[in-house]
Amino acid sequence: MARAEEDRSSYEVCKETADWLRARTAQHPKTAIICGSGLGDLADVLEKKAVFPYEDIPHFPRSTVAGHAGRLVFGELSGQPCVCMQGRFHCYEGYSGSTVTFPIRVFSLLGVEVLITTNAAGGLNHHFQVGDIMFIRDHISMFGLGGQNPLRGPNDERLGVRFPCMSDAYDPDLLSLAMESAQELGFQSFVHAGVYCMLAGPSYETIAESRVLQALGADAAGMSTVPEVIVARHCGLRVLGLSLITNRAATSYSSPEEASHEAVLRVSVARAEALCRLLARLTARLGESPRAPRPQPLTFI
Numbered sequence: 001m002a003r004a005e006e007d008r009s010s011y012e013v014c015k016e017t018a019d020w021l022r023a024r025t026a027q028h029p030k031t032a033i034i035c036g037s038g039l040g041d042l043a044d045v046l047e048k049k050a051v052f053p054y055e056d057i058p059h060f061p062r063s064t065v066a067g068h069a070g071r072l073v074f075g076e077l078s079g080q081p082c083v084c085m086q087g088r089f090h091c092y093e094g095y096s097g098s099t100v101t102f103p104i105r106v107f108s109l110l111g112v113e114v115l116i117t118t119n120a121a122g123g124l125n126h127h128f129q130v131g132d133i134m135f136i137r138d139h140i141s142m143f144g145l146g147g148q149n150p151l152r153g154p155n156d157e158r159l160g161v162r163f164p165c166m167s168d169a170y171d172p173d174l175l176s177l178a179m180e181s182a183q184e185l186g187f188q189s190f191v192h193a194g195v196y197c198m199l200a201g202p203s204y205e206t207i208a209e210s211r212v213l214q215a216l217g218a219d220a221a222g223m224s225t226v227p228e229v230i231v232a233r234h235c236g237l238r239v240l241g242l243s244l245i246t247n248r249a250a251t252s253y254s255s256p257e258e259a260s261h262e263a264v265l266r267v268s269v270a271r272a273e274a275l276c277r278l279l280a281r282l283t284a285r286l287g288e289s290p291r292a293p294r295p296q297p298l299t300f301i
């Protein structure tokens with residue numbers, strides 16, 4: 001029988017973990033990066049690394065999904081202090097919203113100001129190709145609309161307000177900076193901005209469900225990210241979200257597309273280098289002070 005899940009929703013538990021980490025690393029990360037399925041290589045490019053397996057960190061949950069190594073990596077990216085989650089937690093693993101988002105609160109207590117969250121997602125927008133990158137402009141959470149909000153339960157004001165605004169969930173300045181970074185790297189032909197839709201998972205969508213999601217205005221479908229973003233905004237972090245389109249969601253009964261996690265991981269691993277370059281460029285731009293003036297606004301599909 002499964003053991004009862006530890007309650008990680010309290011400020012004290014988050015602080016205990018943050019204090020434990022602070023005592024073991026001299027790094028003071030301002031940016032946290034969550035590596036999506038198969039995107040763990042993003043953490044390997046950090047310099048001056050300090051690595052903590054999740055099982056060594058007090059109160060940290062365990063990664064159970066292939067392509068999520070389960071290590072917290074502190075280090076520098078483009079000279080900027082960062083912390084990377086090599087492996088995230090998903091609600092479909094059986095974890096509660098407060099467990100899935102526990103690291104975000106720990107990061108906030110460590111002084112992190114910006115969250116960059118990445119994921120693998122199925123493309124719903126007809127213009128998207130496998131291997132494309134979508135910056136998340138907004139989200140729809142089928143999970144959240146169904147009542148599964150990670151902030152459900154008593155609210156501790158030390159962590160954030162009871163009713164956080166979500167119309168500004170994805171920071172427009174970070175989005176512009178990310179688009180500029182993509183343009184500087186010559187990536188504009190395969191970079192878009194769009195709406196990410198979170199499903200509970202772990203089963204992929206049916207054809208009828210994919211059609212509904214398209215009609216709702218979703219550009220990509222996945223099984224993560226939204227709880228992290230809600231909690232990040234709750235504790236005042238600025239957020240950039242990024243989806244790697246690892247497959248195209250099937251929307252026709254005659255379509256050959258069949259989603260599989262193996263194919264998702266294959267595409268993620270193949271595109272990890274491009275993502276690393278993009279995040280390195282973006283992080284360098286984030287470190288520039290004062291913020292460089294923006295070029296002409298860019299239009300992405």
Ligand SMILES: O=P(O)(O)O[C@@H]1C[C@H](O)[C@@H](CO)O1
Pocket residue numbers: 035036037065088090118119120121201222223224225260261264
């Ligand atoms: O952690 P992410 O959102 O990148 O992982 C996606 C969603 C599922 O966990 C898995 C399905 O293939 O990939």
